[in-house]
Amino acid sequence: MNPASQNLACGSPAHAISRRQMLGTLGGLAGFGSLLHPAIAKQIRNQHKQVCLIWLDGGISQYESWHPLPDSKFAGPFRSINTSIPGISFSELMPQTAKIAHKISVIRTMATKDPNHSTGVPRIQRGDPLDRGVDYPYLGSAIARLLGPVNPELPPYIWIKPGNGGFIQRDAGFLGAQYGVLALGDGRPPIHIHRPEMISAEVDMARDVLRQKANERFTTYRNTSDVDAYETSYKMARQLMARKEIFDDNLLDPKDRTRYGSHPLGRHMLQARQLLEAGVRFVKVNSYHWDTHGDNFNMSQRLVPQIDQPFAALVNDLDDRGMLDDTLVIVMSEFGRTPIINSRMGRDHWPDCWSIALAGGGTRPGAIVGETTSDGAFVDSEGYDIGHLFHTIFTLLGINPQETHYHNKSQRLAIARDDCQPIREVML
């Protein structure tokens, strides 16, 4: 860190860059702007790493998925099954993933701090940063900021979710609105991506030519950067409109749809594959209602296959396409579920010892990491907090979390907790 770049954090030069930059990554043109140290920006440029974060909101039960312990006192009614890794079993609710266990890795000793949904979800997705008086970006916005887009025609961060969509700024935190997320509500893009029916393609082209001519005239004798920013926003809008087939799930192969499953999570994960193939840097897929305080076993029986089937299909597809080495797939929640089964046959929130799965992107295939007590309730080796996971993710993406910082006005902010390290066991 040279002194000049530290100075930059205090004031106007940094600001001058960001003001002229003016291009939202939402629009797909993430520059390496003032928030990053230039040398580091150089170091991480040209990476083609992509990320797919599958978020099972509410908390998948580790006992009914990645870490079945059928002989323990906390076991549920499900059996465990062998996986493609000798000696490793998953729950019988995960038959497809069991077949590709050698392609993925599982961390069975996540030990995090927050047992509440409302605070836990943002806390986990922000990497549980130390309180520096700012809202940290969610992982997707952080990556959009740190790596920019893969395909500059497409926004770097897209979120496929049930319910409403739109341009959502909240994920960006202090990075600013342009690092927010383009959310596809129920898998659909915002309405404004569609040309109104009454405007034909020819007319649309013709009127855009008129618009460009008007801008050309205005640009003459003017400082062009401000006008360029407008011009770019239109260019990107047109590019996105031209590529809107990547959002069209009617165009997906029916065979693929069967393989991924007809439920929303399956459809959305297939769409995620489509977006990754098109070159979106970070795709988040949300599934809700994993909060099984009551009737955990019937709910798990219904829900777990909904992640098992498309997760296996996605990993296989990325592998077949030669994309797996550069695409990190993460399956996680804000916490796991209690060993103790409550009086409503449910499991409650359990951040003390839970599991997540990773695949591709430089993770070690077949690594099943972490020892727990024999009943699975507590960590019996090293526990990994969310900060460790963020270090792992950043490192896998070629970003050095020790040396890379955000600069938010006068504040120099670590991109991941400096009291954590990468989880080397899951890395190649």
Add this chain to the structure above:
Amino acid sequence: MQVIGKVLDFSTTRKRVCNAVLRSLLANVTGFTMGAVFTLRLFAAPVLHEQIDELVRAKAGDVPFAETADDASFLRRVTLDLTGNIPAPGKVNTFLEDPSSDKRTDRIDKLISSNDFAVHWADRLTVMLLERQDQGTVPNEQWRHFLESSLREKPLWDLMVRHMIEAKGHGPARPAMKFLGTANHHTMTENIARLFLGMDLTCARCHDHPSVEAWKQSDYWGLFAYLNQTRQATHKAENQVYLVEDLATTKVEFESVFNPGQKTTGPRLPHGKEVEIPAFEEGDQYEKPAEDGLPAVPRFHPRELLARDLTAADNSLFARNSVNRMWFLLMGQGLFHPLDEMHDHNPPSHPQLLNLLGHEFVAHAFDLKWLLREIMLSETYQRDSRLPEGISQVDHTRYQVSSPKNLTPEQLLRAVLRATGNTRYATALQAEHEANAEAKKFDRKGYFTGNNTDLPPSLDEIKSIFAMTFGQSPGEAEVDFTPGLNKALFLMNDRLIQHWLQPREGNLIDRLQKTAEAKEVARKLYLSVLSRLPEAEEQLAVADYLQQNESRQTDALGDLAWALLNSAEFRFNH
């Protein structure tokens, strides 16, 4: 002579001292009217707008300046800046044809005393102070009413801010308490520091600022100590929330996360003296007993002291922060920028100018209209946004050319409505909606997802849609706009825009389709949308396009208007 003493503090050159002294004397002797200054100009000091230009010139050195903006650009700029709208096409014509030499000053004076000024500046101040958050219990309409009625008369900025911090809760200034929201102590501390002192003290809550030596943790907690007795309480009979204060008896304690050890402070402004918390005899602490839900009123009111001392004439932080924010609103950038980073590591581009503006603002009793008017009368403000011949790069902080400003969401909506001739239609829509008791709630999210294919039923709803699309998210300062993909997509494809480009009795497309000659079409189109006359080339282009689209004249007119609405020229206040 007190005024002169202060002038001396602020001035650095001998000439300026003399000028300022003379000017103050004049102000005192003649009662300072523009006329008086004009007639006495030969031996009087230059008026403020001339001093602005002089200081900007001094900094620029050999750098060439752009010409003064032409009449059409000037009119569009002042109309947008003062009333948040583009000029009506008829007004453009009249102004261009007006031969009088003082028509610019006249126009500024007319606009600044109009009702539209009050409405637009209430928008701007609301966005600056509340950052698009609906906070506290005071309804938005009442807050706006407070601002608008202040702005309609002679708005004195110190008084307006005093009302916001005193938050007395009764009388016509009651709505001002909205600024303090729900009385969260940290939020109030941080907002007051940021918005009224130019200090983003957020990190000083936990420790001294790491790089700005002048910003201490004790500054944060000193401000905090004025506010930590404040809380909401409801008067039961009135069913009305007040911001009451409990009895302050001790200083606040704080500790740095880096250097252990408790410290304490009483109420203190940055650079100011700590206020002693008075000790009262038992039974003598209160001036008014508890009443129907409201607690007893202590005899010590730190918040009132804060309101008084923060806005006092000798608090140069307040004066400089205020003028910097007003300068930003008119010039597109602050003299120091970011606006909440007024410290040594972020020096102002024109330190003397900042001091002068601050001082003059104080000397003119914080008269907001006076300040805006002076800035707008300067050549610096009235400069063209086109580069001078032979120059391709400019340093915006030298004010070589006028910096284009992005239209705010509110300006953009008004401008689109006026440009397309739908202002009256939208106003009627609002009235109709208000008269309709059975109006359903509009599904705004669905409007963006396509689940709701209705058109918004009211102007208020349309305003919200524009604010959602073009504004910052709630809680974020609206300082730097980004063009953004979603904004382009909205202007390209939104139903409202299409709707407004359909002919309707009296709107732009209707008037254009009733116009026979292409040349005249171009003239009306450019006057209406871009507030200027078309150039010969542009007239030809309009004629060409209409000819190429002979079978679809009405739609072709819509295309032409759409292209101009989507042009950078329209979306900038240049």
